[in-house]
Amino acid sequence: MTESTKDAEYLGLLQNYYAAWHSLPSYNRLCEVLGLASRSAVSKVLNRLREAGFLDRTPDAMWVPTAHFFERSLAAFHVPAGTPDHAGEAGVEAFAVDAYLIPKPSHTTLVPVKGDSMIDAGIFSGDIAVVEQRVAAQAGDIVVAIVDNEFTIKTLDMERGKYLLRPANPAYPVIRPRGQLELFGVVVGLIRKYRS
Amino acid sequence: MTESTKDAEYLGLLQNYYAAWHSLPSYNRLCEVLGLASRSAVSKVLNRLREAGFLDRTPDAMWVPTAHFFERSLAAFHVPAGTPDHAGEAGVEAFAVDAYLIPKPSHTTLVPVKGDSMIDAGIFSGDIAVVEQRVAAQAGDIVVAIVDNEFTIKTLDMERGKYLLRPANPAYPVIRPRGQLELFGVVVGLIRKYRS
DNA sequence: TCGCTAAGTGAACATTTGTTCTCTAGCAAT
DNA sequence: ATTGCTAGAGAACAAATGTTCACTTAGCGA
Structure with a gap:
């Protein structure tokens, strides 16, 4: 189950929206945000992202972000030393700022x-x-x-x-x-x- | 225009819910969360909290928390002996760090x-x-x-x-x-x- | 080239949503 | 007491919600 490129893009758009509003939009709005024409497509995207572990649902079936949703990419290279090889930009790992800074x-x-x-x-x-x-x-x-x-x-x-x-x-x-x-x-x- | 005690309690309940789910619930759920029986009461509470500056709405009329929502006063903590004058500066709640630092x-x-x-x-x-x-x-x-x-x-x-x-x-x-x-x-x- | 699969479309649907209205209970000040 | 005021209850409403269905399109391998 490879993480689809398209879904990664959708995830990025969702993260941007969430960063701006601290909340996930309704399906209608999601159509615009994700660039989709139908709400059923939105539904499928959300379910895919849930299976990938980035989203979850409350007991009331509302969509909410998970901890994975807040992870950021941490560059594997160091600055200034290191060999960029920036074409690939490989070796980025996930990094949750909150958990890193605030363990308690x-x-x-x-x-x-x-x-x-x-x-x-x-x-x-x-x-x-x-x-x-x-x-x-x-x-x-x-x-x-x-x-x-x-x-x-x-x-x-x-x-x-x-x-x-x-x-x-x-x-x-x-x-x-x-x-x-x-x-x-x-x-x-x-x-x-x-x-x- | 005094900040009502009851509203402060409602705000706390909302903050707790948000801390758990990273999202604000629907009116029906809010009835349970806030301990109210009618959605119209919920509506009034939310509007009061908006006037107090803790909530806002997206262009789609969805309720979202504002920066104030995440603020937590230093005075809220027990400070051993004395009342330090912290010049009205306020702390920010933990999970807002991510959004604070990473707008995109x-x-x-x-x-x-x-x-x-x-x-x-x-x-x-x-x-x-x-x-x-x-x-x-x-x-x-x-x-x-x-x-x-x-x-x-x-x-x-x-x-x-x-x-x-x-x-x-x-x-x-x-x-x-x-x-x-x-x-x-x-x-x-x-x-x-x-x-x- | 032919199929197969997955992604997206668009319409239909019952529910649920949030708002508005009127009404009641409690509280404060006079 | 009486008056005003506010918080909340409860019903009614149109509008929006999320889901499901059948259908189309695009990509990929054999």
């Missing part, structure tokens, strides 16, 4: 980054930090801490048995908490979006 | 980054670049280009009408393509994962 959704929060105190660590203002909430961390972890009632992102370090928060920017001072260090969570990932 | 799934590839030639731009070895494949780009864009049969990620710039590729690391030279510059795509996002 219930304990994870996305925190917008403000300020440039971690600029040398490649964390810029406007980035979004993926924060796993927990109370314990190790020296070397990048953490979200609460200092003077404000959230701040810094590298956690230890000096003579006491924790301190180290910025990654020489223009900022090291923070040595007076009492207990209040930890919001550990930064486990980073998201950045370019352009608007 | 079918033209997007994820490319692992190797090397430190873009380190000053906050792009490190091991990061994953979100690359939108296209042939045109503007000066200032970070692009994935093909130079000497190798993929490379650099900032695109123009000098005297000719394109050149500028690294974000003084240790690397500017690349001035001899002939035509071959573009693989434009970097529209970045993903980084800390620790394993």
